Amino acid sequence: MSKQRVLTGITTTGTPHLGNYVGAIRPAIAASEDPSFESFYFLADYHALIKCHDPERVEQSRREIAATWLALGLNTDKAVFYRQSDVPEITELCWFLTCMAAKGLMNRAHAYKAAVAANEEAGEDPDYGITMGLYNYPVLMAADILMFNANKVPVGKDQIQHIEMARDIAARFNHHYGEHFALPEAVVDDKVATLNGLDGRKMSKSYNNTIPLFLTEKQLKKHINKIKTNLLEPGEAKDPDTSTVFQIWEAFASDTQVAEMRDKFAQGIAWGEAKRELFELINGQIGEAREKYFDLMERPADIEEILQAGAAKAREHSAPLLEKVRRAVGLKPMI
Numbered sequence: 001m002s003k004q005r006v007l008t009g010i011t012t013t014g015t016p017h018l019g020n021y022v023g024a025i026r027p028a029i030a031a032s033e034d035p036s037f038e039s040f041y042f043l044a045d046y047h048a049l050i051k052c053h054d055p056e057r058v059e060q061s062r063r064e065i066a067a068t069w070l071a072l073g074l075n076t077d078k079a080v081f082y083r084q085s086d087v088p089e090i091t092e093l094c095w096f097l098t099c100m101a102a103k104g105l106m107n108r109a110h111a112y113k114a115a116v117a118a119n120e121e122a123g124e125d126p127d128y129g130i131t132m133g134l135y136n137y138p139v140l141m142a143a144d145i146l147m148f149n150a151n152k153v154p155v156g157k158d159q160i161q162h163i164e165m166a167r168d169i170a171a172r173f174n175h176h177y178g179e180h181f182a183l184p185e186a187v188v189d190d191k192v193a194t195l196n197g198l199d200g201r202k203m204s205k206s207y208n209n210t211i212p213l214f215l216t217e218k219q220l221k222k223h224i225n226k227i228k229t230n231l232l233e234p235g236e237a238k239d240p241d242t243s244t245v246f247q248i249w250e251a252f253a254s255d256t257q258v259a260e261m262r263d264k265f266a267q268g269i270a271w272g273e274a275k276r277e278l279f280e281l282i283n284g285q286i287g288e289a290r291e292k293y294f295d296l297m298e299r300p301a302d303i304e305e306i307l308q309a310g311a312a313k314a315r316e317h318s319a320p321l322l323e324k325v326r327r328a329v330g331l332k333p334m335i
Helices: 018-031 045-051 055-071 089-098 103-107 110-121 132-146 157-177 217-225 244-252 255-267 271-297 300-328
Strands: 004-011 037-044 079-083 152-154 185-187
Touching: 004 018, 004 045, 004 132, 018 037, 018 055, 018 152, 018 244, 037 045, 037 055, 037 300, 045 055, 045 132, 055 079, 055 271, 055 300, 079 300, 089 132, 089 157, 089 300, 103 110, 103 132, 103 157, 110 132, 132 157, 157 185, 217 271, 244 255, 244 271, 255 271, 271 300
Parallel strands: 004 037, 004 152, 037 079, 152 185
Antiparallel strands: none
């Protein structure tokens, strides 16, 4: 039986934080070790251009994210790790799929509808500030997935619609030109942790409440000390289920450690002590990877070499498929 192919895209517009690590990076790297799957991981730098028009930020984020995944142990002998922009077949396929994508389908995309609704609420023209990049985002995402005939695409619940749209576009193409694309399935893991940030809301760069993954020890301790808590004094019982400190602890600790900390909360552990133990737990788990990360960040040529090797592996799959697609639509040599 052929292996199932799993594909994950990583947007390159920010610095990886603890929430990214727990919710996406850690489970993805673990999954890449499963021999029953073929894993494809890519830096979605074309997608980054939809919202971010700062070239330096995009470039810095690409380097930081690549270094993060490599430092955390992604084995590029077992997974295909590449930049979207290094595989030109993706953008060519995007055009072929655009010619099959129904405008009505694009009109229903959540991101586009939300942007229109925000404009109307502000009294602006419905399409004010909306680029074709945002509007066509689902087609580019479909090209990312269909280019490698991914069977499984791990996503958050907010991305399920895009996988369904990719299936719709693929089915329409297959109907017109023959079977070329597998219909991908969204994989949503409800067990994957979603971390709260410094202010108690979901950890997100949009809220400016993140704890970057690879801070120095001093900076990490400082950020953890900023986590919002209540005014309960030492000795007063605290509710772990409403505590950001405990929630982050739970994402990094073993079952035994979680039970022990829950007991300490019941006994009224001081917030300062709880944060100190949280720092030690996280620092102990990421310390070695942090050193590798800082080393890689000083060696961009080595990161580039790894990504170019990944692009070559990716194109071993993308070039033959695109050639079949070109012939299917009638773009083939006349002799």
